[in-house]
Amino acid sequence: MKALFAAAATGFASSFCYNRELATCSAAKSPFSTTEFRPFTLMNFYDESHNTRVFRFALPEADMPLNLEVSSCITAKYTGKNGEAVIRPYTPINKSDQRGYFEILVKRYDNSKMTTHLFSLKKGDTLEFKGPWVKIPIKANQYRHIGMIAGGTGITPMYQVARNVLRVPKNTTAISLIYANTRKEDVLLGNELNELMETCPLFSPYYVLSQAPSDWMGGVGYVNKEMIKSVMPPPSSAADSIILVCGPPPFMEAISGDKDFKTSPPSQGELKGMLKELGYMQKMVFKF
Incomplete structure:
Protein backbone atom coordinates (compact mmCIF):
# COMPACT_ATOMS: atom_id res chain seq x y z
CA MET A 1 0.00 0.00 0.00
CA LYS A 2 2.75 2.42 0.86
CA ALA A 3 6.50 2.42 0.64
CA LEU A 4 7.21 3.65 4.12
CA PHE A 5 9.68 5.98 4.98
CA ALA A 6 13.34 5.39 4.63
CA ALA A 7 14.06 7.56 7.65
CA ALA A 8 11.93 9.37 10.17
CA ALA A 9 13.77 12.64 9.65
CA THR A 10 16.54 13.97 7.46
CA GLY A 11 18.79 16.99 7.79
CA PHE A 12 18.28 20.05 5.67
CA ALA A 13 20.52 20.27 2.63
CA SER A 14 21.79 23.37 0.95
CA SER A 15 20.97 22.19 -2.56
CA PHE A 16 17.60 22.70 -4.21
CA CYS A 17 15.08 20.33 -5.70
CA TYR A 18 15.43 20.20 -9.45
CA ASN A 19 12.38 19.53 -11.60
CA ARG A 20 12.08 19.78 -15.37
CA GLU A 21 8.41 20.71 -15.29
CA LEU A 22 7.17 24.26 -15.55
CA ALA A 23 7.26 26.12 -12.27
CA THR A 24 4.41 28.51 -12.83
CA CYS A 25 0.79 28.23 -13.85
CA SER A 26 -0.46 29.09 -17.28
CA ALA A 27 -2.30 32.34 -17.69
CA ALA A 28 -5.38 30.45 -18.94
CA LYS A 29 -8.61 30.95 -17.06
CA SER A 30 -9.55 28.77 -14.12
CA PRO A 31 -11.83 25.77 -14.74
CA PHE A 32 -13.65 26.74 -11.53
CA SER A 33 -15.87 29.68 -10.69
CA THR A 34 -16.11 31.61 -7.43
CA THR A 35 -19.68 32.67 -8.22
CA GLU A 36 -21.33 29.39 -9.24
CA PHE A 37 -21.02 25.65 -8.71
CA LYS A 135 -6.21 30.32 2.25
CA ILE A 136 -2.72 31.83 2.32
CA PRO A 137 -0.60 32.59 -0.77
CA ILE A 138 2.72 30.76 -0.59
CA LYS A 139 5.43 30.74 -3.24
CA ALA A 140 8.92 29.32 -3.58
CA ASN A 141 11.58 31.50 -1.92
CA GLN A 142 8.94 33.55 -0.08
CA TYR A 143 10.24 32.06 3.19
CA ARG A 144 13.59 30.68 4.23
CA HIS A 145 11.92 27.89 6.19
CA ILE A 146 8.34 26.58 6.23
CA GLY A 147 7.39 24.38 9.17
CA MET A 148 4.34 22.12 8.94
CA ILE A 149 2.51 20.28 11.73
CA ALA A 150 -0.26 18.01 10.45
CA GLY A 151 -2.56 15.35 11.84
CA GLY A 152 -4.49 12.84 9.71
CA THR A 153 -6.12 14.37 6.63
CA GLY A 154 -4.57 17.68 7.66
CA ILE A 155 -1.72 16.56 5.42
CA THR A 156 -3.58 17.64 2.26
CA PRO A 157 -2.87 21.41 2.36
CA MET A 158 0.69 20.66 3.50
CA TYR A 159 1.27 18.36 0.55
CA GLN A 160 -0.19 20.93 -1.84
CA VAL A 161 2.25 23.55 -0.54
CA ALA A 162 5.28 21.26 -0.36
CA ARG A 163 4.76 19.73 -3.78
CA ASN A 164 4.40 23.07 -5.51
CA VAL A 165 7.18 24.92 -3.65
CA LEU A 166 9.80 22.18 -3.84
CA ARG A 167 9.32 21.54 -7.55
CA VAL A 168 10.41 25.06 -8.54
CA PRO A 169 13.91 24.64 -10.05
CA LYS A 170 15.62 27.45 -8.11
CA ASN A 171 13.73 27.06 -4.86
CA THR A 172 15.77 27.62 -1.69
CA THR A 173 12.90 27.33 0.82
CA ALA A 174 13.39 24.49 3.30
CA ILE A 175 10.28 22.62 4.43
CA SER A 176 10.09 20.51 7.57
CA LEU A 177 7.03 18.43 8.44
CA ILE A 178 5.75 16.78 11.60
CA TYR A 179 2.99 14.37 10.57
CA ALA A 180 1.00 12.61 13.29
CA ASN A 181 -1.28 9.57 12.97
CA THR A 182 -2.56 6.73 15.10
CA ARG A 183 -1.16 3.72 13.21
CA LYS A 184 1.25 3.14 10.34
CA GLU A 185 -1.61 2.28 7.99
CA ASP A 186 -3.24 5.64 8.75
CA VAL A 187 -0.39 7.59 7.14
CA LEU A 188 -1.76 9.25 4.00
CA LEU A 189 0.18 10.13 0.84
CA GLY A 190 3.08 8.07 2.17
CA ASN A 191 4.50 7.24 -1.27
CA GLU A 192 4.24 10.85 -2.38
CA LEU A 193 5.88 12.24 0.76
CA ASN A 194 8.61 9.64 0.53
CA GLU A 195 9.29 10.61 -3.07
CA LEU A 196 9.58 14.26 -2.08
CA MET A 197 12.04 13.33 0.66
CA GLU A 198 14.17 11.29 -1.75
CA THR A 199 14.22 13.83 -4.58
CA CYS A 200 14.16 17.13 -2.70
CA PRO A 201 16.92 17.57 -0.11
CA LEU A 202 15.19 20.63 1.32
CA PHE A 203 12.22 18.53 2.47
CA SER A 204 12.51 16.89 5.90
CA PRO A 205 9.53 14.87 7.21
CA TYR A 206 9.18 13.46 10.72
CA TYR A 207 6.42 10.90 11.29
CA VAL A 208 4.74 10.35 14.66
CA LEU A 209 2.50 7.40 15.61
CA SER A 210 0.52 7.12 18.82
CA GLN A 211 0.30 3.33 18.32
CA ALA A 212 3.67 2.47 16.81
CA PRO A 213 4.97 -1.01 15.92
CA SER A 214 8.13 -2.26 17.61
CA ASP A 215 10.29 -1.57 14.54
CA TRP A 216 9.06 2.01 14.08
CA MET A 217 11.91 4.52 13.58
CA GLY A 218 9.91 7.73 13.92
CA GLY A 219 8.30 9.53 16.82
CA VAL A 220 6.14 7.60 19.28
CA GLY A 221 3.16 8.96 21.20
CA TYR A 222 1.74 12.41 20.53
CA VAL A 223 3.38 15.52 19.12
CA ASN A 224 5.18 17.26 21.98
CA LYS A 225 7.27 20.35 22.62
CA GLU A 226 10.57 18.53 22.18
CA MET A 227 9.56 17.38 18.70
CA ILE A 228 8.49 20.90 17.78
CA LYS A 229 11.75 22.40 19.05
CA SER A 230 13.77 19.79 17.17
CA VAL A 231 12.00 19.97 13.80
CA MET A 232 10.30 23.37 13.43
CA PRO A 233 11.93 26.73 12.71
CA PRO A 234 12.57 28.50 16.05
CA PRO A 235 10.48 31.41 17.35
CA SER A 236 13.44 33.72 16.68
CA SER A 237 13.07 33.16 12.91
CA ALA A 238 9.71 34.93 12.59
CA ALA A 239 11.11 37.38 10.04
CA ASP A 240 11.64 34.73 7.36
CA SER A 241 9.80 31.59 8.48
CA ILE A 242 6.25 30.37 9.04
CA ILE A 243 4.56 27.38 10.68
CA LEU A 244 1.42 25.87 9.12
CA VAL A 245 -0.93 23.75 11.25
CA CYS A 246 -3.79 21.51 10.15
CA GLY A 247 -5.62 18.61 11.76
CA PRO A 248 -8.73 17.58 13.72
CA PRO A 249 -10.00 19.94 16.46
CA PRO A 250 -8.28 18.24 19.45
CA PHE A 251 -5.00 18.24 17.53
CA MET A 252 -5.36 21.93 16.68
CA GLU A 253 -6.18 22.81 20.28
CA ALA A 254 -3.06 21.06 21.54
CA ILE A 255 -0.68 22.52 18.95
CA SER A 256 -1.91 26.05 18.24
CA GLY A 257 -5.49 26.48 19.38
CA ASP A 258 -8.22 26.06 16.79
CA LYS A 259 -9.59 28.71 14.46
CA ASP A 260 -12.44 30.95 15.60
CA PHE A 261 -15.58 29.54 13.98
CA LYS A 262 -17.83 32.29 15.30
CA THR A 263 -17.01 34.30 12.18
CA SER A 264 -17.67 33.44 8.54
CA PRO A 265 -15.27 32.56 7.12
CA PRO A 266 -13.51 31.42 10.32
CA SER A 267 -10.73 33.67 11.58
CA GLN A 268 -7.34 32.50 12.79
CA GLY A 269 -8.31 32.91 16.43
CA GLU A 270 -5.95 33.33 19.34
CA LEU A 271 -2.65 31.45 19.30
CA LYS A 272 -2.69 28.86 22.08
CA GLY A 273 -1.29 25.44 22.83
CA MET A 274 2.30 24.30 22.60
CA LEU A 275 3.33 26.87 20.00
CA LYS A 276 2.35 29.73 22.28
CA GLU A 277 4.01 28.06 25.26
CA LEU A 278 7.22 27.71 23.23
CA GLY A 279 7.27 31.44 22.51
CA TYR A 280 5.99 31.59 18.94
CA MET A 281 4.24 34.76 17.82
CA GLN A 282 0.78 34.86 16.26
CA LYS A 283 2.12 36.25 12.97
CA MET A 284 4.40 33.23 12.52
CA VAL A 285 1.59 30.64 12.66
CA PHE A 286 -1.16 29.93 10.13
CA LYS A 287 -4.03 27.53 10.86
CA PHE A 288 -5.73 25.81 7.94
Missing part, protein backbone atom coordinates in the same frame (compact mmCIF):
# COMPACT_ATOMS: atom_id res chain seq x y z
CA ARG A 38 -19.97 23.76 -11.83
CA PRO A 39 -20.27 20.00 -12.50
CA PHE A 40 -17.13 17.87 -12.88
CA THR A 41 -17.09 14.23 -13.98
CA LEU A 42 -15.47 11.55 -11.83
CA MET A 43 -12.74 9.91 -13.93
CA ASN A 44 -11.40 7.44 -11.42
CA PHE A 45 -10.73 6.78 -7.74
CA TYR A 46 -8.50 4.60 -5.60
CA ASP A 47 -8.25 3.74 -1.93
CA GLU A 48 -5.38 5.50 -0.19
CA SER A 49 -5.98 3.69 3.10
CA HIS A 50 -8.64 1.62 4.83
CA ASN A 51 -10.89 4.67 5.24
CA THR A 52 -9.63 7.27 2.75
CA ARG A 53 -9.97 7.53 -1.00
CA VAL A 54 -8.50 9.74 -3.74
CA PHE A 55 -11.06 10.98 -6.27
CA ARG A 56 -9.95 12.19 -9.71
CA PHE A 57 -12.31 14.58 -11.51
CA ALA A 58 -11.94 15.64 -15.14
CA LEU A 59 -11.48 19.25 -16.13
CA PRO A 60 -13.65 20.50 -19.02
CA GLU A 61 -10.82 19.95 -21.51
CA ALA A 62 -8.07 17.33 -21.49
CA ASP A 63 -5.30 19.92 -21.91
CA MET A 64 -6.81 22.55 -19.62
CA PRO A 65 -4.47 23.52 -16.76
CA LEU A 66 -5.77 23.49 -13.20
CA ASN A 67 -4.27 26.93 -12.52
CA LEU A 68 -4.66 26.60 -8.77
CA GLU A 69 -2.94 29.20 -6.60
CA VAL A 70 -1.11 27.75 -3.61
CA SER A 71 -2.56 27.31 -1.10
CA SER A 72 -6.21 27.02 -2.07
CA CYS A 73 -9.25 24.88 -1.45
CA ILE A 74 -12.46 24.29 -3.38
CA THR A 75 -15.97 23.55 -2.12
CA ALA A 76 -17.99 20.52 -3.19
CA LYS A 77 -21.78 20.40 -3.22
CA TYR A 78 -24.48 17.84 -3.72
CA THR A 79 -28.23 18.09 -3.16
CA GLY A 80 -29.84 15.39 -1.04
CA LYS A 81 -33.20 13.73 -1.64
CA ASN A 82 -34.87 16.23 0.67
CA GLY A 83 -33.51 19.14 -1.36
CA GLU A 84 -30.89 20.02 1.25
CA ALA A 85 -27.59 21.28 -0.16
CA VAL A 86 -24.54 19.69 1.49
CA ILE A 87 -21.33 21.70 1.03
CA ARG A 88 -17.82 20.83 2.20
CA PRO A 89 -14.31 22.21 1.45
CA TYR A 90 -11.53 20.04 0.02
CA THR A 91 -7.91 20.67 -0.90
CA PRO A 92 -6.75 19.53 -4.36
CA ILE A 93 -3.47 17.64 -4.05
CA ASN A 94 -2.29 18.20 -7.63
CA LYS A 95 0.49 20.30 -9.00
CA SER A 96 -0.81 23.81 -9.56
CA ASP A 97 -0.38 23.47 -13.34
CA GLN A 98 -1.78 19.94 -13.63
CA ARG A 99 -3.66 19.48 -16.89
CA GLY A 100 -6.89 17.63 -17.52
CA TYR A 101 -7.94 16.70 -13.99
CA PHE A 102 -7.75 17.43 -10.27
CA GLU A 103 -7.68 15.10 -7.27
CA ILE A 104 -9.01 15.34 -3.73
CA LEU A 105 -8.26 13.02 -0.82
CA VAL A 106 -11.26 12.27 1.39
CA LYS A 107 -11.59 10.38 4.67
CA ARG A 108 -14.86 8.55 5.20
CA TYR A 109 -16.89 9.31 8.33
CA ASP A 110 -20.01 7.28 9.05
CA ASN A 111 -22.00 10.34 10.13
CA SER A 112 -20.91 12.55 7.21
CA LYS A 113 -23.44 13.09 4.44
CA MET A 114 -20.82 14.38 2.02
CA THR A 115 -18.31 11.56 2.45
CA THR A 116 -21.10 8.97 2.28
CA HIS A 117 -22.19 10.52 -1.01
CA LEU A 118 -18.64 10.74 -2.35
CA PHE A 119 -17.89 7.11 -1.56
CA SER A 120 -21.08 6.09 -3.39
CA LEU A 121 -20.03 7.78 -6.65
CA LYS A 122 -19.18 5.69 -9.71
CA LYS A 123 -17.01 6.56 -12.69
CA GLY A 124 -18.90 8.95 -14.93
CA ASP A 125 -20.93 10.49 -12.10
CA THR A 126 -20.67 14.23 -11.54
CA LEU A 127 -20.17 16.43 -8.51
CA GLU A 128 -20.38 20.20 -8.35
CA PHE A 129 -17.45 22.35 -7.23
CA LYS A 130 -16.90 26.06 -6.64
CA GLY A 131 -13.82 28.15 -5.96
CA PRO A 132 -10.91 28.24 -5.60
CA TRP A 133 -10.52 29.97 -2.25
CA VAL A 134 -6.99 31.08 -1.40
Whole structure:
Protein backbone atom coordinates (compact mmCIF):
# COMPACT_ATOMS: atom_id res chain seq x y z
CA MET A 1 0.00 0.00 0.00
CA LYS A 2 2.75 2.42 0.86
CA ALA A 3 6.50 2.42 0.64
CA LEU A 4 7.21 3.65 4.12
CA PHE A 5 9.68 5.98 4.98
CA ALA A 6 13.34 5.39 4.63
CA ALA A 7 14.06 7.56 7.65
CA ALA A 8 11.93 9.37 10.17
CA ALA A 9 13.77 12.64 9.65
CA THR A 10 16.54 13.97 7.46
CA GLY A 11 18.79 16.99 7.79
CA PHE A 12 18.28 20.05 5.67
CA ALA A 13 20.52 20.27 2.63
CA SER A 14 21.79 23.37 0.95
CA SER A 15 20.97 22.19 -2.56
CA PHE A 16 17.60 22.70 -4.21
CA CYS A 17 15.08 20.33 -5.70
CA TYR A 18 15.43 20.20 -9.45
CA ASN A 19 12.38 19.53 -11.60
CA ARG A 20 12.08 19.78 -15.37
CA GLU A 21 8.41 20.71 -15.29
CA LEU A 22 7.17 24.26 -15.55
CA ALA A 23 7.26 26.12 -12.27
CA THR A 24 4.41 28.51 -12.83
CA CYS A 25 0.79 28.23 -13.85
CA SER A 26 -0.46 29.09 -17.28
CA ALA A 27 -2.30 32.34 -17.69
CA ALA A 28 -5.38 30.45 -18.94
CA LYS A 29 -8.61 30.95 -17.06
CA SER A 30 -9.55 28.77 -14.12
CA PRO A 31 -11.83 25.77 -14.74
CA PHE A 32 -13.65 26.74 -11.53
CA SER A 33 -15.87 29.68 -10.69
CA THR A 34 -16.11 31.61 -7.43
CA THR A 35 -19.68 32.67 -8.22
CA GLU A 36 -21.33 29.39 -9.24
CA PHE A 37 -21.02 25.65 -8.71
CA ARG A 38 -19.97 23.76 -11.83
CA PRO A 39 -20.27 20.00 -12.50
CA PHE A 40 -17.13 17.87 -12.88
CA THR A 41 -17.09 14.23 -13.98
CA LEU A 42 -15.47 11.55 -11.83
CA MET A 43 -12.74 9.91 -13.93
CA ASN A 44 -11.40 7.44 -11.42
CA PHE A 45 -10.73 6.78 -7.74
CA TYR A 46 -8.50 4.60 -5.60
CA ASP A 47 -8.25 3.74 -1.93
CA GLU A 48 -5.38 5.50 -0.19
CA SER A 49 -5.98 3.69 3.10
CA HIS A 50 -8.64 1.62 4.83
CA ASN A 51 -10.89 4.67 5.24
CA THR A 52 -9.63 7.27 2.75
CA ARG A 53 -9.97 7.53 -1.00
CA VAL A 54 -8.50 9.74 -3.74
CA PHE A 55 -11.06 10.98 -6.27
CA ARG A 56 -9.95 12.19 -9.71
CA PHE A 57 -12.31 14.58 -11.51
CA ALA A 58 -11.94 15.64 -15.14
CA LEU A 59 -11.48 19.25 -16.13
CA PRO A 60 -13.65 20.50 -19.02
CA GLU A 61 -10.82 19.95 -21.51
CA ALA A 62 -8.07 17.33 -21.49
CA ASP A 63 -5.30 19.92 -21.91
CA MET A 64 -6.81 22.55 -19.62
CA PRO A 65 -4.47 23.52 -16.76
CA LEU A 66 -5.77 23.49 -13.20
CA ASN A 67 -4.27 26.93 -12.52
CA LEU A 68 -4.66 26.60 -8.77
CA GLU A 69 -2.94 29.20 -6.60
CA VAL A 70 -1.11 27.75 -3.61
CA SER A 71 -2.56 27.31 -1.10
CA SER A 72 -6.21 27.02 -2.07
CA CYS A 73 -9.25 24.88 -1.45
CA ILE A 74 -12.46 24.29 -3.38
CA THR A 75 -15.97 23.55 -2.12
CA ALA A 76 -17.99 20.52 -3.19
CA LYS A 77 -21.78 20.40 -3.22
CA TYR A 78 -24.48 17.84 -3.72
CA THR A 79 -28.23 18.09 -3.16
CA GLY A 80 -29.84 15.39 -1.04
CA LYS A 81 -33.20 13.73 -1.64
CA ASN A 82 -34.87 16.23 0.67
CA GLY A 83 -33.51 19.14 -1.36
CA GLU A 84 -30.89 20.02 1.25
CA ALA A 85 -27.59 21.28 -0.16
CA VAL A 86 -24.54 19.69 1.49
CA ILE A 87 -21.33 21.70 1.03
CA ARG A 88 -17.82 20.83 2.20
CA PRO A 89 -14.31 22.21 1.45
CA TYR A 90 -11.53 20.04 0.02
CA THR A 91 -7.91 20.67 -0.90
CA PRO A 92 -6.75 19.53 -4.36
CA ILE A 93 -3.47 17.64 -4.05
CA ASN A 94 -2.29 18.20 -7.63
CA LYS A 95 0.49 20.30 -9.00
CA SER A 96 -0.81 23.81 -9.56
CA ASP A 97 -0.38 23.47 -13.34
CA GLN A 98 -1.78 19.94 -13.63
CA ARG A 99 -3.66 19.48 -16.89
CA GLY A 100 -6.89 17.63 -17.52
CA TYR A 101 -7.94 16.70 -13.99
CA PHE A 102 -7.75 17.43 -10.27
CA GLU A 103 -7.68 15.10 -7.27
CA ILE A 104 -9.01 15.34 -3.73
CA LEU A 105 -8.26 13.02 -0.82
CA VAL A 106 -11.26 12.27 1.39
CA LYS A 107 -11.59 10.38 4.67
CA ARG A 108 -14.86 8.55 5.20
CA TYR A 109 -16.89 9.31 8.33
CA ASP A 110 -20.01 7.28 9.05
CA ASN A 111 -22.00 10.34 10.13
CA SER A 112 -20.91 12.55 7.21
CA LYS A 113 -23.44 13.09 4.44
CA MET A 114 -20.82 14.38 2.02
CA THR A 115 -18.31 11.56 2.45
CA THR A 116 -21.10 8.97 2.28
CA HIS A 117 -22.19 10.52 -1.01
CA LEU A 118 -18.64 10.74 -2.35
CA PHE A 119 -17.89 7.11 -1.56
CA SER A 120 -21.08 6.09 -3.39
CA LEU A 121 -20.03 7.78 -6.65
CA LYS A 122 -19.18 5.69 -9.71
CA LYS A 123 -17.01 6.56 -12.69
CA GLY A 124 -18.90 8.95 -14.93
CA ASP A 125 -20.93 10.49 -12.10
CA THR A 126 -20.67 14.23 -11.54
CA LEU A 127 -20.17 16.43 -8.51
CA GLU A 128 -20.38 20.20 -8.35
CA PHE A 129 -17.45 22.35 -7.23
CA LYS A 130 -16.90 26.06 -6.64
CA GLY A 131 -13.82 28.15 -5.96
CA PRO A 132 -10.91 28.24 -5.60
CA TRP A 133 -10.52 29.97 -2.25
CA VAL A 134 -6.99 31.08 -1.40
CA LYS A 135 -6.21 30.32 2.25
CA ILE A 136 -2.72 31.83 2.32
CA PRO A 137 -0.60 32.59 -0.77
CA ILE A 138 2.72 30.76 -0.59
CA LYS A 139 5.43 30.74 -3.24
CA ALA A 140 8.92 29.32 -3.58
CA ASN A 141 11.58 31.50 -1.92
CA GLN A 142 8.94 33.55 -0.08
CA TYR A 143 10.24 32.06 3.19
CA ARG A 144 13.59 30.68 4.23
CA HIS A 145 11.92 27.89 6.19
CA ILE A 146 8.34 26.58 6.23
CA GLY A 147 7.39 24.38 9.17
CA MET A 148 4.34 22.12 8.94
CA ILE A 149 2.51 20.28 11.73
CA ALA A 150 -0.26 18.01 10.45
CA GLY A 151 -2.56 15.35 11.84
CA GLY A 152 -4.49 12.84 9.71
CA THR A 153 -6.12 14.37 6.63
CA GLY A 154 -4.57 17.68 7.66
CA ILE A 155 -1.72 16.56 5.42
CA THR A 156 -3.58 17.64 2.26
CA PRO A 157 -2.87 21.41 2.36
CA MET A 158 0.69 20.66 3.50
CA TYR A 159 1.27 18.36 0.55
CA GLN A 160 -0.19 20.93 -1.84
CA VAL A 161 2.25 23.55 -0.54
CA ALA A 162 5.28 21.26 -0.36
CA ARG A 163 4.76 19.73 -3.78
CA ASN A 164 4.40 23.07 -5.51
CA VAL A 165 7.18 24.92 -3.65
CA LEU A 166 9.80 22.18 -3.84
CA ARG A 167 9.32 21.54 -7.55
CA VAL A 168 10.41 25.06 -8.54
CA PRO A 169 13.91 24.64 -10.05
CA LYS A 170 15.62 27.45 -8.11
CA ASN A 171 13.73 27.06 -4.86
CA THR A 172 15.77 27.62 -1.69
CA THR A 173 12.90 27.33 0.82
CA ALA A 174 13.39 24.49 3.30
CA ILE A 175 10.28 22.62 4.43
CA SER A 176 10.09 20.51 7.57
CA LEU A 177 7.03 18.43 8.44
CA ILE A 178 5.75 16.78 11.60
CA TYR A 179 2.99 14.37 10.57
CA ALA A 180 1.00 12.61 13.29
CA ASN A 181 -1.28 9.57 12.97
CA THR A 182 -2.56 6.73 15.10
CA ARG A 183 -1.16 3.72 13.21
CA LYS A 184 1.25 3.14 10.34
CA GLU A 185 -1.61 2.28 7.99
CA ASP A 186 -3.24 5.64 8.75
CA VAL A 187 -0.39 7.59 7.14
CA LEU A 188 -1.76 9.25 4.00
CA LEU A 189 0.18 10.13 0.84
CA GLY A 190 3.08 8.07 2.17
CA ASN A 191 4.50 7.24 -1.27
CA GLU A 192 4.24 10.85 -2.38
CA LEU A 193 5.88 12.24 0.76
CA ASN A 194 8.61 9.64 0.53
CA GLU A 195 9.29 10.61 -3.07
CA LEU A 196 9.58 14.26 -2.08
CA MET A 197 12.04 13.33 0.66
CA GLU A 198 14.17 11.29 -1.75
CA THR A 199 14.22 13.83 -4.58
CA CYS A 200 14.16 17.13 -2.70
CA PRO A 201 16.92 17.57 -0.11
CA LEU A 202 15.19 20.63 1.32
CA PHE A 203 12.22 18.53 2.47
CA SER A 204 12.51 16.89 5.90
CA PRO A 205 9.53 14.87 7.21
CA TYR A 206 9.18 13.46 10.72
CA TYR A 207 6.42 10.90 11.29
CA VAL A 208 4.74 10.35 14.66
CA LEU A 209 2.50 7.40 15.61
CA SER A 210 0.52 7.12 18.82
CA GLN A 211 0.30 3.33 18.32
CA ALA A 212 3.67 2.47 16.81
CA PRO A 213 4.97 -1.01 15.92
CA SER A 214 8.13 -2.26 17.61
CA ASP A 215 10.29 -1.57 14.54
CA TRP A 216 9.06 2.01 14.08
CA MET A 217 11.91 4.52 13.58
CA GLY A 218 9.91 7.73 13.92
CA GLY A 219 8.30 9.53 16.82
CA VAL A 220 6.14 7.60 19.28
CA GLY A 221 3.16 8.96 21.20
CA TYR A 222 1.74 12.41 20.53
CA VAL A 223 3.38 15.52 19.12
CA ASN A 224 5.18 17.26 21.98
CA LYS A 225 7.27 20.35 22.62
CA GLU A 226 10.57 18.53 22.18
CA MET A 227 9.56 17.38 18.70
CA ILE A 228 8.49 20.90 17.78
CA LYS A 229 11.75 22.40 19.05
CA SER A 230 13.77 19.79 17.17
CA VAL A 231 12.00 19.97 13.80
CA MET A 232 10.30 23.37 13.43
CA PRO A 233 11.93 26.73 12.71
CA PRO A 234 12.57 28.50 16.05
CA PRO A 235 10.48 31.41 17.35
CA SER A 236 13.44 33.72 16.68
CA SER A 237 13.07 33.16 12.91
CA ALA A 238 9.71 34.93 12.59
CA ALA A 239 11.11 37.38 10.04
CA ASP A 240 11.64 34.73 7.36
CA SER A 241 9.80 31.59 8.48
CA ILE A 242 6.25 30.37 9.04
CA ILE A 243 4.56 27.38 10.68
CA LEU A 244 1.42 25.87 9.12
CA VAL A 245 -0.93 23.75 11.25
CA CYS A 246 -3.79 21.51 10.15
CA GLY A 247 -5.62 18.61 11.76
CA PRO A 248 -8.73 17.58 13.72
CA PRO A 249 -10.00 19.94 16.46
CA PRO A 250 -8.28 18.24 19.45
CA PHE A 251 -5.00 18.24 17.53
CA MET A 252 -5.36 21.93 16.68
CA GLU A 253 -6.18 22.81 20.28
CA ALA A 254 -3.06 21.06 21.54
CA ILE A 255 -0.68 22.52 18.95
CA SER A 256 -1.91 26.05 18.24
CA GLY A 257 -5.49 26.48 19.38
CA ASP A 258 -8.22 26.06 16.79
CA LYS A 259 -9.59 28.71 14.46
CA ASP A 260 -12.44 30.95 15.60
CA PHE A 261 -15.58 29.54 13.98
CA LYS A 262 -17.83 32.29 15.30
CA THR A 263 -17.01 34.30 12.18
CA SER A 264 -17.67 33.44 8.54
CA PRO A 265 -15.27 32.56 7.12
CA PRO A 266 -13.51 31.42 10.32
CA SER A 267 -10.73 33.67 11.58
CA GLN A 268 -7.34 32.50 12.79
CA GLY A 269 -8.31 32.91 16.43
CA GLU A 270 -5.95 33.33 19.34
CA LEU A 271 -2.65 31.45 19.30
CA LYS A 272 -2.69 28.86 22.08
CA GLY A 273 -1.29 25.44 22.83
CA MET A 274 2.30 24.30 22.60
CA LEU A 275 3.33 26.87 20.00
CA LYS A 276 2.35 29.73 22.28
CA GLU A 277 4.01 28.06 25.26
CA LEU A 278 7.22 27.71 23.23
CA GLY A 279 7.27 31.44 22.51
CA TYR A 280 5.99 31.59 18.94
CA MET A 281 4.24 34.76 17.82
CA GLN A 282 0.78 34.86 16.26
CA LYS A 283 2.12 36.25 12.97
CA MET A 284 4.40 33.23 12.52
CA VAL A 285 1.59 30.64 12.66
CA PHE A 286 -1.16 29.93 10.13
CA LYS A 287 -4.03 27.53 10.86
CA PHE A 288 -5.73 25.81 7.94
